Amino acid sequence: MRAFFVFTKKELVEQLRTYKSLILLSVFFLFGMMSPLLAKLLPEILSGMELQGMKIEIPEPTVLDAYGQFFKNLTQMGLLATLLVFGGILSNEMSKGTLINILAKGLPRYTVLLSKFTAAVLLWSASYGLAAGVNYGYTEYLFENTAVHNLGFSLFCLWLFGCFIIAVILLSSTILSGNFGGLILSAGAIVVMLILNIFPGLEKYNPITLASKNVALLLGTATSADLTWNVVITCLLTLGSLLLSAILFHRKRI
Amino acid sequence: MSIIEIDQVNKSFGEVSVIKDLSLRVEEHAVYGFLGKNGAGKTTTMKMLLGFLKPDSGEIKICGEKVIYGNARTNRYIGYLPDVPEFYGYMTPKEYLGLCGEITGLKKEVLQRRTVEMLQLVGLEGNNRRIRGFSRGMKQRLGIAQALLNEPKLLICDEPTSALDPVGRKEILDILSIAKGKTTVVFSTHILSDVERICDSVGILDQGRLALQGKVADIKNSYRKDVIEVDLSSGYPIDRIMKLLKEKPYISEITSNDLRLHIQLSGQEKAASQVLRFLSEEEVPLLRYEIMEPSIENVFLEVVQ
Numbered sequence: 001m002r003a004f005f006v007f008t009k010k011e012l013v014e015q016l017r018t019y020k021s022l023i024l025l026s027v028f029f030l031f032g033m034m035s036p037l038l039a040k041l042l043p044e045i046l047s048g049m050e051l052q053g054m055k056i057e058i059p060e061p062t063v064l065d066a067y068g069q070f071f072k073n074l075t076q077m078g079l080l081a082t083l084l085v086f087g088g089i090l091s092n093e094m095s096k097g098t099l100i101n102i103l104a105k106g107l108p109r110y111t112v113l114l115s116k117f118t119a120a121v122l123l124w125s126a127s128y129g130l131a132a133g134v135n136y137g138y139t140e141y142l143f144e145n146t147a148v149h150n151l152g153f154s155l156f157c158l159w160l161f162g163c164f165i166i167a168v169i170l171l172s173s174t175i176l177s178g179n180f181g182g183l184i185l186s187a188g189a190i191v192v193m194l195i196l197n198i199f200p201g202l203e204k205y206n207p208i209t210l211a212s213k214n215v216a217l218l219l220g221t222a223t224s225a226d227l228t229w230n231v232v233i234t235c236l237l238t239l240g241s242l243l244l245s246a247i248l249f250h251r252k253r254i
Numbered sequence: 255m256s257i258i259e260i261d262q263v264n265k266s267f268g269e270v271s272v273i274k275d276l277s278l279r280v281e282e283h284a285v286y287g288f289l290g291k292n293g294a295g296k297t298t299t300m301k302m303l304l305g306f307l308k309p310d311s312g313e314i315k316i317c318g319e320k321v322i323y324g325n326a327r328t329n330r331y332i333g334y335l336p337d338v339p340e341f342y343g344y345m346t347p348k349e350y351l352g353l354c355g356e357i358t359g360l361k362k363e364v365l366q367r368r369t370v371e372m373l374q375l376v377g378l379e380g381n382n383r384r385i386r387g388f389s390r391g392m393k394q395r396l397g398i399a400q401a402l403l404n405e406p407k408l409l410i411c412d413e414p415t416s417a418l419d420p421v422g423r424k425e426i427l428d429i430l431s432i433a434k435g436k437t438t439v440v441f442s443t444h445i446l447s448d449v450e451r452i453c454d455s456v457g458i459l460d461q462g463r464l465a466l467q468g469k470v471a472d473i474k475n476s477y478r479k480d481v482i483e484v485d486l487s488s489g490y491p492i493d494r495i496m497k498l499l500k501e502k503p504y505i506s507e508i509t510s511n512d513l514r515l516h517i518q519l520s521g522q523e524k525a526a527s528q529v530l531r532f533l534s535e536e537e538v539p540l541l542r543y544e545i546m547e548p549s550i551e552n553v554f555l556e557v558v559q
Contacts, residue, residue: 002356002359003356003359004356006353006356006357007357010342010430013344013345014342014344016343017344018344088347096340097336097338097339097340098340098341100306100334100336100339101336101339101340101341101354101397101400102332102353102354102357103306103329104304104306104332104334104336105357105358105404106326106329106330106357106358107357108325109324109325115427120415213287219301233298250324250325251324252307253307254301254306254307
């Protein structure tokens with residue numbers, strides 16, 4: 001337990017000093033800030049432009065446009081930023097050899113994984129929380145009628161999906177060696193999940209639905225009950241990935 | 255007591271057999287030089303000692319405890335210095351030693367004291383720069399500091415001097431000389447002069463087998479060839495003395511090179527002193543008289559051929 005706290009602390013210091021926290025927090029802050037602002041200003045920007053006499057008429061933006069922007073930004077650029085920031089947390093240490101000294105001191109390998117997962121989830125949660133908070137505040141400020149359905153649950157779904165992706169990165173890093181092992185395989189996993197979602201029957205169980213139904217939840221066209229399976233399965237897959245990566249990491253030649 | 259016991263260990267990577275039926279013992283308080291050409295299996299053996307690699311067969315014990323692959327509890331006895339140690343570049347040496355000490359559960363006061371002691375030992379005290387900017391020699395020294403932090407019973411160094419300049423090498427050897435009073439040291443190398451400087455016993459690994467092992471003094475003794483070299487001052491008729499010496503029963507062969515005589519003794523008792531006595535009776539003007547010691551280098555080259 002002590003070793004777990006010590007190594008998690010090291011991970012957090014690493015995030016801070018290698019500017020991982022700064023990058024992720026500021027990127028997410030920007031998304032939180034930009035999304036409602038863009039939704040509000042886009043019609044005005046476009047109407048101000050004279051496109052060879054053509055006038056573009058856009059209906060008055062609503063709070064749903066703001067949240068639509070928010071989730072679109074986070075599930076695309078936000079996810080990419082998360083992948084890039086966390087993609088090397090294990091792969092880099094493995095290929096550089098910085099773990100050798102530490103493991104030679106008798107630190108259990110599963111502790112390394114658990115610490116890395118914990119620290120990454122902490123940073124992800126902080127960044128995501130910041131984005132959601134700023135977005136919420138700004139939306140409240142800019143829009144009048146701000147009532148939406150299932151806001152908390154919708155936000156939770158994307159948060160859970162982020163945690164799942166972090167577990168997938170760790171698993172990928174224990175499967176593939178090399179600097180970008182974790183990154184490539186995780187990106188591959190996301191692509192596979194996207195493809196699987198083409199089949200309507202699978203949508204109910206696919207973790208990626210947690211990152212695609214967010215606006216539908218707000219609209220009320222999807223309910224939390226519709227995503228119960230997705231939540232349960234994502235939780236199980238997260239735990240499973242951690243467990244499997246612990247087993248694989250234990251066998252890994254260093 | 256044996257600190258390291260390796261019994262009939264085999265290891266291969268795919269088709270390539272790297273370690274073949276290796277058995278060896280390292281006694282407590284020894285400074286054990288682990289010699290071998292590049293690719294002889296030194297690093298593989300060390301990684302097996304640390305539980306980083308799994309032997310295909312055989313058993314390894316550290317301080318009487320079996321080494322278990324992947325979760326080597328025996329590592330608490332070991333300080334390890336990898337051949338090119340890598341650190342977290344964003345930390346200072348003090349912070350890094352703090353991390354190492356906390357992971358192993360050193361008490362706060364002990365850790366603080368040991369950190370200061372270790373940084374002094376390796377000459378990095380007062381260095382508050384981040385490790386990122388360190389030279390190779392500094393990293394190697396910090397590597398020794400982290401390895402010795404817990405006062406381990408066994409210090410394993412993988413080619414600690416191979417990548418360093420002469421000054422860096424001397425520094426590392428000096429630190430190891432200090433460390434050897436408190437701990438057993440095993441280090442692999444192919445720099446033979448380092449071995450002669452600080453090792454008291456050696457094992458020579460050749461193609462995955464232990465070709466030779468023992469105390470340095472014993473090995474030198476058993477490889478002593480009973481050869482004497484004599485330098486004469488110039489102007490002396492060297493042919494005359496060669497002729498006389500050739501007839502002696504205690505000399506089996508004699509060659510000359512300019513004013514230097516190379517005398518192979520026949521192995522009789524006191525042959526060496528008889529040569530000396532004869533030379534002084536004949537009033538041969540000597541510049542130098544030396545009973546040749548075999549160097550570890552000669553032994554090594556002979557063994558790994």
